[in-house]
Amino acid sequence: DALASLCRTCLEVLDFQNVVALSLLCRAAAGEIRCPTTLRYRVPHLPPQMTDTAKIVPSVVASAYSWQVASLGDCRSLRLMKWIDNSNESDEEDDGSIRLPFAMPELPSLQLEWYPEGNVLCKNDRFCSLFLKAPDGTHLTFQLAVGGFVRTYCHLFQEDCVWGDSTFCLRPRPPHELSFRVLEHPARFEMHRENGGVRWCLLDFPRKLTWGKAEYLSPPAEFGDSGDVQLLVMVPATKLPSRLLTIDVFVKASLGASLSCSLQVHDLPPVCFHHEVSLDAGFCGKKSCLVPALVESLEIRLAHAICSTSPPDVMPLI
DSSP: OHHHHHHHHHTTTSOHHHHHHHHHHHHHHTTSSOOOTTOOOOOTTSOTTOOOSSBOOHHHHTSTTOEEEEEOSSTTEEEEEEOSOTTOOTTOOTTSOEEEEEEETTEEEEEEEEETTOOTTOSOTTEEEEEEEOOTTOEEEEEEEETTEEEEEEEEOOTTOEEEEEEEEEOOOSSEEEEEEEEESSOSEEEEEETTEEEEEEESHHHHHTTOSEEEEOOOEEOGGGOEEEEEEEEOOOOSSOSEEEEEEEEEEOTTOEEEEEEEETTSOOEEEEEEOOSTTOEEEEEEEEEETTOSEEEEEEEEOOOOOSOOEEEOOO
């Protein structure tokens, strides 16, 4: 009753979003909910030290799942926690997803899309799916985590797309904890035109190795009759310090495109191949490329070539 009275009073000076934030703080202070010590929100008329690292979105906080949004100690990360079991499914969309909109400094419109039971593309019925949705044109290197399982991605968001993995990790037991962390904004994965081909530079490479296993997808580049192509660099978890490591490098093109090209990773000899892009082989390239771990910028070149060598390594498009 006291909390309801406080909220009614605050409505005269605060919008609903901040009333919810204030109510969470009051409930945490009263011991009614579990609350991490790093929970901070921006609420007008409160002391300056109570600034936020993530805004509350009422549809999230007021949901049956009672999600809390909390910072992880800096302005570029947050944690989403559910302290109630998942027997109530009223938050789920028709596709089985739970959608969690939130905002951060310089990134006003983000959303996590979590499928506790996995989406239709999930390859294991014991796994969950997790994706990030961001505004068109947002170029991020970021981490998504479920509990202690963390994955690192680099992606340029376009046309209302989401990015993550349908087979993210084993479905966790409650209480569930999802987290999101910005590592680079904008992502430091550059593209340059070069003699009719494309040169990509994965900058700050030694620093990136500290982020563990990662998938870096480059911005698209026009590549002749093949249309737009992108580069996918897959970096394994690396035990540092290390002088050398093996990475997988793949080229992604539109479905049905025909690629005749040479791919050169760092100073390794170029690999030439011809490939027809299909659903079963949407990515083509080279696995286990040995590269130096301490090079500041990992450079990868793609050039037009007419050659018939051994088929490239491939991965399915989906």
